[in-house]
Amino acid sequence: MLIRFNKPYGVLSQFTPEGRWHGLKDYIDLPGVYVAGRLDADSEGLLLLTDDGQQQARIAEPRFKMEKTYLVQVEGEPDEPALAQLRRGVMLNDGPTLLARAQRVECPADLWPRTPPIRERKNIPTAWIELVIREGRNRQVRRMTAAVGLPTLRLIRTAIGPYSLEGLTTGHWKEVPF
Template identity: 80%
Template sequence: MLIRFNKPYGVLSQFTPEGRWTGLADHIDLPGVYVAGRLDADSEGLLLLTSDGQEQARIADPRFKMEKTYLVQVEGIVTDQALTALARGVSLKDGPTLPARARAVAPPAELWSRNPPIRERQSIPTSWLELSIREGRNRQIRRMTAAVGLPTLRLIRTAIGPYNLDGLPSGTWQKITP
């Protein structure tokens, strides 16, 4: 069994709550499914869960390099220079990243509101980019955008390999065919 879940902001990638964050049990009441990969509590979007250990490893294990795609709202204006740096790979404290696919995109028209909303500063514009990576280091997207001078304000994973969020409202899940 494979499930796609549109994880809201503030929900951990585990069934039990911790501190101020809620757990998956508040949204998914299915025994025997396990998270395939992680998504930080302050990130939103696609999370896959499965009852198949081999499928879980294939999705989550960095050795398989399954591409993950994100919509990222950043503080500042996305420049060609920033996109080129992201596409080539950027240097982080734990070493250089692999090259990424990066492009500036228009603000998403069909996006759910976030609770709480992102911080907004009247003097600093925001913009959006789509970023696809094949590795999954801790807070990697946020660190990559910061490295090119574009702090992340909102991070939404839209796809993992062939699986995507299309038409799935925030906080809901659906069984899919692997």
């Protein structure tokens, strides 16, 4: 069994809540499924769950290098040199990142509002970037955008390999064939 879940902001990638964060049990009541990969509580979007240990490893293990696609709202205006640096890889405190795909995109018309909303500063514009990576270090996308001078305000994972958020509203899940 494979489950696609559109994880809301404020939900951990585990079933048990901790502190101010909710757990998956508030949304998914299926015994025997486990998260394949992580998504921070302050990030939103696609989370995959499965009851198959081999499938979980194929999705979550960095050695399989399954592409992950993110929609990132950043503070500032991404210019071509910043995007090119993201594509080439940036140096983080735990070493350089692999090559990535990065492009500026428009905010999707069907994007749900985040609760709570992001902070907006009147004098600083925001923009959206689509970033595709093949690794999954702790808070990697946020650290990558910060390294090129574009702090992340909102982070939404839209796809993992062939699986996407298509047709899923925030807080809902659907079983899919694998």
